[in-house]
Amino acid sequence: MKFTTDTVTDVTVHLVTEAQRLDMVSDEVRTYLSSTLDYKGKLKSVYSNVGPNSENVVLVGLGKEDKVTKDHYVQAAHVAANELNKLKIEKASVEVKTAGKVDAKTAVQAVVEGVLQADYSFDTYKKDKSKKSLKEVNVSSDLSDVNQVIEEAVNILDGINLTRDLANTPANDLYPETLADAVVEKFANTDVAVEVYDKPQLEEMGMKALLAVGKASPKEPRLIVLKYLPLGDDKPVVSLVGKGVTYDSGGYALKNAKGMANMKVDMAGAASMIGTVFALAKNKVQKNVVAVIVATENMVAGDAMKNGDIIGSLKGSTIEVLNTDAEGRLILADGLYYAATQLNSSCIVDAATLTGAVVAALGKNITGTMTNDQALLDSFHAASEVTGEDMWQLPINDEFRGKTKGTITDLVNIPVSPSGAGTMFAAAFLEHFVEDTPWIHLDIAGTSSSGKGHKYLPDGASGVPVKTIYEFVKNN
Ligand code: BES
Ligand code: ZN
Ligand code: ZN
Numbered sequence: 142m143k144f145t146t147d148t149v150t151d152v153t154v155h156l157v158t159e160a161q162r163l164d165m166v167s168d169e170v171r172t173y174l175s176s177t178l179d180y181k182g183k184l185k186s187v188y189s190n191v192g193p194n195s196e197n198v199v200l201v202g203l204g205k206e207d208k209v210t211k212d213h214y215v216q217a218a219h220v221a222a223n224e225l226n227k228l229k230i231e232k233a234s235v236e237v238k239t240a241g242k243v244d245a246k247t248a249v250q251a252v253v254e255g256v257l258q259a260d261y262s263f264d265t266y267k268k269d270k271s272k273k274s275l276k277e278v279n280v281s282s283d284l285s286d287v288n289q290v291i292e293e294a295v296n297i298l299d300g301i302n303l304t305r306d307l308a309n310t311p312a313n314d315l316y317p318e319t320l321a322d323a324v325v326e327k328f329a330n331t332d333v334a335v336e337v338y339d340k341p342q343l344e345e346m347g348m349k350a351l352l353a354v355g356k357a358s359p360k361e362p363r364l365i366v367l368k369y370l371p372l373g374d375d376k377p378v379v380s381l382v383g384k385g386v387t388y389d390s391g392g393y394a395l396k397n398a399k400g401m402a403n404m405k406v407d408m409a410g411a412a413s414m415i416g417t418v419f420a421l422a423k424n425k426v427q428k429n430v431v432a433v434i435v436a437t438e439n440m441v442a443g444d445a446m447k448n449g450d451i452i453g454s455l456k457g458s459t460i461e462v463l464n465t466d467a468e469g470r471l472i473l474a475d476g477l478y479y480a481a482t483q484l485n486s487s488c489i490v491d492a493a494t495l496t497g498a499v500v501a502a503l504g505k506n507i508t509g510t511m512t513n514d515q516a517l518l519d520s521f522h523a524a525s526e527v528t529g530e531d532m533w534q535l536p537i538n539d540e541f542r543g544k545t546k547g548t549i550t551d552l553v554n555i556p557v558s559p560s561g562a563g564t565m566f567a568a569a570f571l572e573h574f575v576e577d578t579p580w581i582h583l584d585i586a587g588t589s590s591s592g593k594g595h596k597y598l599p600d601g602a603s604g605v606p607v608k609t610i611y612e613f614v615k616n617n
Pocket of ligand 3: 386389407466468469494495
């Protein structure tokens with residue numbers, strides 16, 4: 142997609158609020174819109190008058206003026222781009238005006254995002270690539286630094302689409318080694334330094350929990366560390382830790398076919414952190430950020446980890462593995478402890494497709510958030526309000542902490558007598574490894590592949606929560 146700011150196009154898109162006077166169309170069309178169509182500018186409502194002998198306008202509703210948010214602009218621009226594609230239009234202009242509390246800069250960003258959201262499809266494995274007609278969008282705005290604003294939004298979407306591509310790639314092609322290769326290649330000409338640690342190095346480091354989960358697979362685990370340090374390496378960093386289980390069969394606690402169906406996306410947390418760092422670096426955001434990716438498969442074999450095995454960890458805590466399918470918390474234990482002790486972290490954010498229970502609690506469109514630092518999470522939620530990615534906090538309390546204690550080990554990876562609330566138990570387990578560093582845990586088991594139809598998100602991997610982590614880091 143190409144964005145311009147001074148091209149004249151045949152077709153113009155207007156984003157209109159409810160009750161707005163529609164001066165952009167002729168009296169005749171305006172009368173038709175109000176009396177025949179009862180067109181009111183409701184959110185996402187679309188009217189097009191395009192073709193020979195027409196006015197060449199597309200109207201999309203933003204909803205009620207006093208309720209308009211940035212996300213409404215994204216939704217409306219997404220609808221507009223879909224409509225333009227349906228009409229086989231290659232070039233169009235979007236008139237970007239402010240509405241409600243949304244300023245000009247935010248509106249431009251949102252419009253660029255909406256257009257790009259409509260442009261994404263995962264067609265790496267398709268002979269017939271999707272052919273969308275829309276190739277060029279002229280952004281018409283009186284903002285002085287409009288080009289810069291467009292560029293920032295384009296780079297964020299590049300990060301989101303990188304996340305989607307990685308998470309959509311099947312496990313026969315994407316496993317720890319190839320994930321590391323992809324990261325090295327993607328960041329080759331950026332300000333991000335990539336370190337990859339292989340199995341012998343992980344043994345040397347003592348990443349015992351990661352190694353235990355990865356034991357059964359011939360595809361060996363990797364630790365991938367992405368360092369983006371524009372402020373110099375002595376300044377504190379925001380650490381981003383991602384669960385990178387490139388395939389979760391469940392291990393000996395084997396999932397059934399339905400449960401395994403989408404388990405290539407069990408590295409969506411890792412993919413989110415990679416995409417976020419990509420966007421931050423491309424936009425030269427002046428914050429020190431390090432991403433820690435713990436990557437492994439969770440498979441079955443004669444020498445696989447078994448239910449009841451006792452394993453070690455980087456921290457030195459022993460863990461009784463009562464369920465091999467609760468593997469994400471094991472590898473994150475090592476990733477979080479590494480971030481807490483090796484990286485000068487001012488705070489840690491982790492993202493993980495950690496529990497099916499979070500889907501039961503919050504559904505497919507709300508990320509579960511947990512923390513040991515309420516003020517930090519409040520600022521994260523403020524970022525999510527801006528980006529339109531819905532989040533809801535779940536508690537970590539002493540009841541859940543108590544359940545993490547083992548009888549013959551320091552910890553157990555599931556409660557001895559499970560009683561629901563698996564998402565909070567998992568967070569209480571993770572908390573043990575952050576060593577009091579201010580920390581936010583994001584359970585994205587539901588939201589990382591939200592399913593077609595939720596607002597402007599595509600089918601398959603959604604790229605959630607890249608936007609919010611980016612916004613949080615930028616404001617942190
Ligand atoms: N990767 C899964 C969680 C998951 C479930 C992600 C559905 C995406 C969609 C995780 O490793 C897992 O298997 N968790 C178990 C934990 C249980 C054994 C305590 C679960 O949620 O069932
Ligand atoms: Zn699992
Ligand atoms: Zn998993």
